[in-house]
Amino acid sequence: MLETKELTRYYGSFLALDHLSLTIGDGELHGFVGPNGAGKTTTMRILATLLAPSSGDVVLDGVNLKKNPRRIREMVGYMPDFFGVYDNLKAWEYLDFYARCYGIRAEQRKKMTGQLLDLVGLADKRDAYVNSLSRGMKQRLCMAHALIHDPKLLILDEPASGMDPRARADMKNILRTLREMGKTVLISSHILPELAEMCDALTIIDHGKLVFSGSVEALNEKMNGDAPVEVRLLSDGETDEAVRIARQCPGVTAIGQEGPGLLRVKLPAGEEAAAYLLSMLMQGGVRVADFHRAPLNLEKVFMEVTADA
Amino acid sequence: MLNPILASSARRRMRTMRTPLIITLYALLPLAFAVSSVLTMSQSGLSITAMRQNVDQYIMLTVLQFFLVVLVAPAMTAGSISGERERQTLELLLVTNTGSMRIVMGKLLEAYAFLALVVLSGLPMTCAVLAVGGLSLHLALFSFLFLLVCAFAAACVGLFASSLFKKTVAATVTAYLIIFAIGVGTLLPLFMGVSRTLRELVDNNPNVSATLANMSMKDIAALMPPILYVNPGLGLFTLLMDQTGLLNNTFYSLGNSYYYSDILNALSFRTFTYINMGVMLALSAVLIVLSALAVRPRKNPIRRKRKKQ
Numbered sequence: 001m002l003e004t005k006e007l008t009r010y011y012g013s014f015l016a017l018d019h020l021s022l023t024i025g026d027g028e029l030h031g032f033v034g035p036n037g038a039g040k041t042t043t044m045r046i047l048a049t050l051l052a053p054s055s056g057d058v059v060l061d062g063v064n065l066k067k068n069p070r071r072i073r074e075m076v077g078y079m080p081d082f083f084g085v086y087d088n089l090k091a092w093e094y095l096d097f098y099a100r101c102y103g104i105r106a107e108q109r110k111k112m113t114g115q116l117l118d119l120v121g122l123a124d125k126r127d128a129y130v131n132s133l134s135r136g137m138k139q140r141l142c143m144a145h146a147l148i149h150d151p152k153l154l155i156l157d158e159p160a161s162g163m164d165p166r167a168r169a170d171m172k173n174i175l176r177t178l179r180e181m182g183k184t185v186l187i188s189s190h191i192l193p194e195l196a197e198m199c200d201a202l203t204i205i206d207h208g209k210l211v212f213s214g215s216v217e218a219l220n221e222k223m224n225g226d227a228p229v230e231v232r233l234l235s236d237g238e239t240d241e242a243v244r245i246a247r248q249c250p251g252v253t254a255i256g257q258e259g260p261g262l263l264r265v266k267l268p269a270g271e272e273a274a275a276y277l278l279s280m281l282m283q284g285g286v287r288v289a290d291f292h293r294a295p296l297n298l299e300k301v302f303m304e305v306t307a308d309a
Numbered sequence: 310m311l312n313p314i315l316a317s318s319a320r321r322r323m324r325t326m327r328t329p330l331i332i333t334l335y336a337l338l339p340l341a342f343a344v345s346s347v348l349t350m351s352q353s354g355l356s357i358t359a360m361r362q363n364v365d366q367y368i369m370l371t372v373l374q375f376f377l378v379v380l381v382a383p384a385m386t387a388g389s390i391s392g393e394r395e396r397q398t399l400e401l402l403l404v405t406n407t408g409s410m411r412i413v414m415g416k417l418l419e420a421y422a423f424l425a426l427v428v429l430s431g432l433p434m435t436c437a438v439l440a441v442g443g444l445s446l447h448l449a450l451f452s453f454l455f456l457l458v459c460a461f462a463a464a465c466v467g468l469f470a471s472s473l474f475k476k477t478v479a480a481t482v483t484a485y486l487i488i489f490a491i492g493v494g495t496l497l498p499l500f501m502g503v504s505r506t507l508r509e510l511v512d513n514n515p516n517v518s519a520t521l522a523n524m525s526m527k528d529i530a531a532l533m534p535p536i537l538y539v540n541p542g543l544g545l546f547t548l549l550m551d552q553t554g555l556l557n558n559t560f561y562s563l564g565n566s567y568y569y570s571d572i573l574n575a576l577s578f579r580t581f582t583y584i585n586m587g588v589m590l591a592l593s594a595v596l597i598v599l600s601a602l603a604v605r606p607r608k609n610p611i612r613r614k615r616k617k618q
Contacts, residue, residue: 080400080401085398088321089317101405103406
């Protein structure tokens with residue numbers, strides 16, 4: 001679907017994007033994460049044809065961005081991190097205006113504006129003036145604007161910034177709907193946990209360089225593969241027996257009791273060691289109610305990953 | 310399909326109270342002159358004196374309208390592109406497939422359509438001034454055409470300044486500086502030295518008119534400093550001199566204009582006005598192209614800079 005090859009961008013002598021190569025699959029909800037100033041917005045502006053790369057290439061569905069930016073614009077919907085709205089324009093007129101800019105015919109425009117206002121939950125605000133809408137509503141309207149020409153790729157730059165929890169939840173629902181519709185979405189944030197829970201894949205960049213790109217599971221594996229296993233026993237009375245068995249398992253380096261019937265066992269990375277421990281506990285007659293690797297601490301991961309870049 | 314920027318901007322403009330207010334205030338100007346003409350006629354009847362007073366009123370009204378148009382037009386377009394930048398809506402337009410020329414033309418035509426509406430709103434009352442006599446309708450219509458060309462050129466200056474700056478204030482100041490340079494700066498040849506060719510022609514030639522009569526119009530036109538053709542004020546002067554037969558003494562008392570009197574006579578005032586209008590339209594076209602180039606982000610010049618380093 002989308003491939004960037006050695007994408008580089010300078011601002012004066014400042015290198016904002018350093019040979020960034022990444023691939024985004026068709027229909028993927030792809031998170032784009034990095035601290036402030038990492039190069040996320042620069043990348044997205046290049047993909048939206050607003051900035052020319054200093055070097056490197058972008059290919060979207062076989063179309064080269066440098067050679068055919070007009071075709072790319074037809075395939076890409078873009079929602080910037082900061083945007084304004086026009087005064088004295090109603091919500092439906094706002095969408096209709098951009099639909100006209102894309103050259104969409106009147107009948108199709110009418111249909112699309114209605115559908116998109118429904119999608120972003122603004123159907124009841126159809127005739128409201130855009131400048132009277134709340135920030136969250138404006139952001140949803142801007143997302144609808146990015147979808148007006150039915151693009152294959154949707155680029156959303158920090159769409160949830162400044163939103164309250166309710167508005168964030170609404171935004172996530174819209175993103176889920178878009179995924180169901182088969183849209184490919186590239187969404188940026190500087191908050192990793194916010195994206196990890198709903199994205200199929202993540203790209204982390206820092207100082208313009210690629211730090212990680214892959215599935216959330218792969219990231220989990222890479223950064224959290226040797227996280228301790230949490231074992232919850234059915235009965236607190238079986239703790240001593242469980243500790244005894246765990247000590248006999250090869251590779252176990254530490255066992256801690258986190259609470260009644262709750263153990264935290266430090267194991268080598270990989271599924272082999274965890275599976276062996278579980279089987280030994282079962283064979284020893286210990287009744288295990290829950291068994292899993294400790295959840296990924298995304299904030300910690302983010303700090304670790306970006307610290308090395 | 311109608312230019313969407315033109316349609317949307319016009320819709321938003323017509324929704325404000327300021328719009329009918331401006332038209333009304335502008336139309337009051339010729340109304341005041343019309344009332345004055347009718348009062349004069351009712352007191353003195355149809356006489357040569359009344360007609361002469363009427364022609365004077367027509368000149369005053371046209372000059373006033375000229376200054377209003379030239380001063381209002383840049384202000385109307387100075388915020389057209391910079392305003393989009395300030396509102397952060399320009400990028401949303403640029404990611405659509407609306408070309409920069411279409412954006413610029415949409416903005417210009419919308420402002421110009423309003424200006425034309427304002428200028429034409431004064432036409433009925435101006436015709437009322439003519440009712441007393443002294444001037445025919447087609448002359449008044451031609452002066453309106455001249456005003457419309459001036460309005461277009463001044464609007465293009467505002468548009469050009471607007472395309473260069475992020476802030477409307479900076480664009481407005483620049484637009485007025487350009488207008489000042491065109492309005493006053495291009496008159497400098499009238500107050501500076503006269504070319505040797507012209508001086509020899511006028512000072513050492515007892516029969517300048519006969520000499521000029523043997524020259525082609527092109528050669529006669531070339532005797533004028535080319536920059537004078539840019540000045541819309543001179544265009545207006547020659548227009549009014551041609552229409553009314555008045556103002557000659559006023560004009561020839563300006564600086565070295567005495568040297569140009571025979572040339573203007575040979576060339577005819579009307580020809581000068583036509584050339585002036587043509588030059589204004591040609592410069593407007595250049596400004597439109599430059600504005601369109603300034604709207605779309607340029608190719609990255611940074612790479613070349615780095616190579617030099």
